[in-house]
Amino acid sequence: MDRIIYTAMTGANAAAHRQAVLSNNLANTSTNGFRAEMSTFRSVPLQGSGSSTRVFALEATSGHLDTAGPAQRTGRSLDAMAMGNAWFGVQGLDGIESYTRSGAFEVSSTGALLTSTGLPVLSDGGTPIDVPVGAEISLGADGTITAKLADQPAMAAGRVKLATPDAENPLRRGDDGLFRAANGDPLPADPNARLLSGSIEGSNVNAVESMVGMIAASRQFETQMRLMQTAETNDKTAAQLLSMN
Numbered sequence: 001m002d003r004i005i006y007t008a009m010t011g012a013n014a015a016a017h018r019q020a021v022l023s024n025n026l027a028n029t030s031t032n033g034f035r036a037e038m039s040t041f042r043s044v045p046l047q048g049s050g051s052s053t054r055v056f057a058l059e060a061t062s063g064h065l066d067t068a069g070p071a072q073r074t075g076r077s078l079d080a081m082a083m084g085n086a087w088f089g090v091q092g093l094d095g096i097e098s099y100t101r102s103g104a105f106e107v108s109s110t111g112a113l114l115t116s117t118g119l120p121v122l123s124d125g126g127t128p129i130d131v132p133v134g135a136e137i138s139l140g141a142d143g144t145i146t147a148k149l150a151d152q153p154a155m156a157a158g159r160v161k162l163a164t165p166d167a168e169n170p171l172r173r174g175d176d177g178l179f180r181a182a183n184g185d186p187l188p189a190d191p192n193a194r195l196l197s198g199s200i201e202g203s204n205v206n207a208v209e210s211m212v213g214m215i216a217a218s219r220q221f222e223t224q225m226r227l228m229q230t231a232e233t234n235d236k237t238a239a240q241l242l243s244m245n
Contacts, residue, residue, distance in 0.1 A: 005231045007056060012224035014041055014059035019217040026210040032116070033101030034203035035064040037173065064173055069204040071196070077138045078105040081201045082162060086193035087171070087179065089122040089161030090115055097126060097186040098178035099163060099171060101201050107131055113145070122161045124189035131157045139197040162193035
């Protein structure tokens with residue numbers, strides 16, 4: 001059997017993986033605060049006698065695109081956009097503190113401040129935030145939550161946790177789409193972080209770039225498949241020659 005099929009197989013698998021990553025990015029071009037996932041090909045030489053010229057291809061995820069998405073003005077008091085490299089602290093479904101750039105908040109019937117996907121928003125103390133039911137809620141630039149009931153003076157109801165990762169403790173994307181600190185510990189609240197109320201951050205995915213990448217990945221996949229077909233043809237031809245002898 002021609003060993004080229006193993007080399008071509010790894011190339012096809014890598015191209016298929018990249019296609020899946022780009023498809024997911026393209027599907028989230030309208031998801032608030034979405035960070036485009038990046039991927040890269042890596043060459044892995046095969047170890048062993050007589051294999052110095054054989055190199056496998058491996059598709060690896062190299063992280064996410066960390067540029068901010070476009071600001072979308074909504075005028076809604078519960079919409080917020082984290083400024084700079086700040087992230088909102090939320091509680092994931094697993095109960096672990098996680099981070100998101102999606103700032104479309106809502107208030108539940110019980111007064112819990114939630115994300116648009118129903119996750120509890122955390123305070124700067126790391127606990128879920130509750131606000132008075134039926135109160136008019138507004139967000140300050142530093143994350144302070146102000147609640148005002150009819151005929152009553154406005155009162156502070158907590159402060160949204162804004163955390164800023166750094167090079168020593170960056171964020172890693174989870175399978176649920178949320179981000180967590182690389183060391184597994186919650187990030188400290190950043191007192192200098194700011195948010196823009198009445199706006200939300202859009203996705204930072206470039207739709208045209210993703211589509212072009214999908215076309216390139218599709219062509220790479222087809223090239224690897226043709227190599228495997230060529231190897232199959234060579235095997236059949238060799239088998240015919242041997243049978244004639």
